[in-house]
Amino acid sequence: MKVDAIMTPSPVTARPSALLREVARLMLDHDVGEIPIVDEGGAPVGVITDRDIVVRLVAHGQDPTQVAAADCMTSPPRTVRPDADVKECAELMMREHIRRVPVVGEDGRLRGIVALADLERSNGLRSVKAEVARKVSQPH
Numbered sequence: 001m002k003v004d005a006i007m008t009p010s011p012v013t014a015r016p017s018a019l020l021r022e023v024a025r026l027m028l029d030h031d032v033g034e035i036p037i038v039d040e041g042g043a044p045v046g047v048i049t050d051r052d053i054v055v056r057l058v059a060h061g062q063d064p065t066q067v068a069a070a071d072c073m074t075s076p077p078r079t080v081r082p083d084a085d086v087k088e089c090a091e092l093m094m095r096e097h098i099r100r101v102p103v104v105g106e107d108g109r110l111r112g113i114v115a116l117a118d119l120e121r122s123n124g125l126r127s128v129k130a131e132v133a134r135k136v137s138q139p140h
Contacts, residue, residue: 003089004082006119007103007112013038016045016070020057023048023069034100034113037073042109044102046073079104082111089114 012030014023016037023035027050037046048069056072057064079102080089089101093116103112 001086002082003080003084003086003103003114004112006086006121007082007114008118009112011036011102011110011113013042013044013110014048014069015039016068016073018069020048020053020064020067020069020072024050024053024064034115035069036077036102036110036113037069037075038110044077044079044104044110046070046075047077047100047102048073049100077102080114081106086114086119090119 012026012032013036014026016039018037026035027033033051034047034049036044037048039045046069052072052074053064056062057067078092078096078098080092082103082105093099093101093114100113100115102110103114105111
């Protein structure tokens with residue numbers, strides 16, 4: 001099975017200049033835990049998770065209303081192509097201890113995102129999802 005069969009297409013994104021307050025609002029409004037940060041051409045340059053905001057800023061006393069996405073994002077993002085095998089994507093998630101992977105087309109533009117929940121919803125992939133969840137939850 002290929003990644004494009006299970007990915008969530010056209011995820012909500014933000015620009016590097018967006019304030020983290022805006023990024024957090026996107027997470028709340030769209031019920032997601034990660035926002036890909038894209039450049040003017042739609043290519044992902046980083047990702048921000050809800051945990052990034054808390055651990056990298058709030059825990060250190062920084063004000064997320066004054067910090068831009070570029071100053072908090074994980075960059076470069078780990079990505080896969082739409083035609084990658086789902087097991088390849090799962091292996092990347094396990095190896096990098098990440099719960100979500102942006103999907104990038106040949107043109108470099110963001111096409112979708114694969115999350116643990118996408119693995120769960122896919123018939124025959126529940127065991128893969130369980131293994132990924134176990135691995136990404138272990139301290140590294």
